[in-house]
């Protein structure tokens with residue numbers, strides 16, 4: 001009887017050599033507010049999507065703790081017996097807040113996009129996708145079997161041309177709201193206009209924007225023409241500004257009801273624990289109040305002012321990337337920052353295109369103005385060397 005693993009090298013390339021500068025590293029760490037404990041070091045964390053600091057906010061934690069009295073897991077899919085009334089209540093609140101008719105909560109942003117595109121599109125559909133879209137949209141497109149046309153990052157001119165060229169009946173434009181590795185934003189209103197002109201649907205995944213960007217923190221679509229919103233579907237996550245875990249899809253009643261009936265990534269997966277729903281509901285109240293968002297904007301303004309001449313990429317979001325180029329240089333700078341007490345990740349290919357390795361700073365409401373000042377000062381010193 002064979003006892004070793006079958007040889008999968010050709011099929012999967014699992015064991016191919018990965019160079020040191022390419023190997024993905026998983027650092028076991030423990031977070032304590034804005035600090036992070038890694039390898040016996042305590043660092044200031046500039047690598048978190050917890051933009052408003054809600055992941056350890058007292059009220060958010062208390063809500064979750066209260067709900068834990070009834071247990072941890074939901075026990076089943078929403079379709080079977082996991083569909084707690086709290087889920088529906090939060091769906092209604094999210095829809096009302098964002099100005100949509102309806103909302104559906106799902107397990108995570110990744111599951112939201114995989115399932116959404118698998119449900120909405122088939123091999124007769126044509127998808128039009130920004131080149132820098134998040135992996136979940138890319139993989140959802142693949143899963144759907146639809147023909148996919150990619151347009152240059154943020155290039156709505158090219159998108160318009162592609163839409164003119166490919167006149168299939170079912171067409172869907174796909175874009176991130178705030179882009180996760182560049183921190184820049186799509187022109188949602190222009191995309192919506194193009195969707196209207198070309199009779200297409202528009203899916204905006206504003207995972208990074210909802211909760212901290214746009215009017216009242218409602219994300220980047222909040223300033224668009226509501227009348228056109230029947231062709232807009234939006235995805236948000238509880239994993240970032242909400243400080244929790246889970247995700248949601250917003251759209252009109254017909255769309256959301258269709259997804260409830262068909263979206264496999266929701267139907268065939270265990271419902272989110274009520275403790276997380278309770279936490280997200282409390283986060284929504286705090287987001288609506290706006291205090292943390294105001295602090296975030298203040299911190300961001302300070303950081304941008306102090307680093308204005310250091311060559312950061314153009315971004316007004318909490319994602320502030322500094323383009324470096326080579327993998328080795330990006331890694332070396334990240335190591336030096338770590339030695340100085342700051343945790344900042346070097347983002348390398350294949351997460352970003354070849355030759356565009358970068359440091360990705362994320363600013364949050366929890367950073368103190370001293371921490372931001374010390375980081376900027378340290379970075380200036382390192383870059384001048």
Ligand SMILES: *Cc1c(COP(=O)(O)O)cnc(C)c1O
Pocket residue numbers: 108109110111134136176177180205206207208237238239246247
């Ligand atoms: C983080 C992110 C996701 C994934 O969301 P999770 O809830 O973490 O699975 C999806 N899309 C975008 C644009 C993201 O940045």
